[in-house]
Amino acid sequence: MKKNYLKILVITLGLNFTNLSANDRPEWFIPPPLNPEGVQLETVKLDDGVYALLSNTPFADNAGFIVGKDSVLVVDAHFNGKMASQIITAVREVTNLPIEYLVNLNAFGDHVFGNYAFPKSTKIISHEKTLNFLKENSLEKRKKIISVTVEGDMSIFDGVEDRLPEITFSDILRIDMGNKVVELHFFGPGMSSSDTVLYLPDSKIAWTGNLVFGKGSIPWARTEKISEYLKTMKKFDSKISPNIIVSGHGKIADKTIIDKYISYLSNVITISEELTKKNININSHVQKISLNSDIYIEPNIEDLMEGFHKWNILNGFKQIQ
């Protein structure tokens, strides 16, 4: 009985997801497991005043913070007030300086729902398209979209209040923290329409949100065109050169992941073009496709990445039609 109910719930939520993503979520697709319940963020110092906050589960959200001369900038607000409080506590273990800025790297609930738990004086920054998405879609609607990643458990959002960014940018925003500069870049659409990359040019460290996942991952072209994602990654590669990449999800990666994403996306376009020349039923064919064994995939995210791959091929195929 309970199982049936859950199944109906998942299907219903799936439809909501579909409406907003402009994709049909196939029944074989497993959404990324992002449940923050029990997640512990580990503080990892990457450079002077530069800290990653890494989730202890394979794909739940990471975050981070940068300590400037007089204030702190936090990267991503996580899923809810409880997780945001964990971020604030981690900052307080390092410094008592005020949290002046909070950056939302995309519009998904797992990156913005913790916004309300930060001090009123904290200024929230995002790409203009992130703000537009948040304004155009009610909080309830956004909870439903992301609930597929927490097995439909709406109690994750208990207490979540909407708090929107007040500073936006379009291409690049430079923030002078006194002892270091923080850059926010928009290279184009990727996993979502507003993926933002935070870059520290002196330390050569980047936070990439959902645009580039962690070590041993492939991209997930969830809503945007594969060809646009490829263009975005090439622009990323030509504009900045991070040595350390802290993703929104997954382990810390090195710079080799950028080339890997570029060649993977080019390959998806090639495979999709070849498939369109054949007389096949893509929906059943795609289920038999699997990742090339020469692509390194981190253990315990293999099934998730196989799902991303099938999704990418399906989308690539549809986008060529």
Ligand SMILES: [Zn+2]
């Ligand atoms: Zn995310």
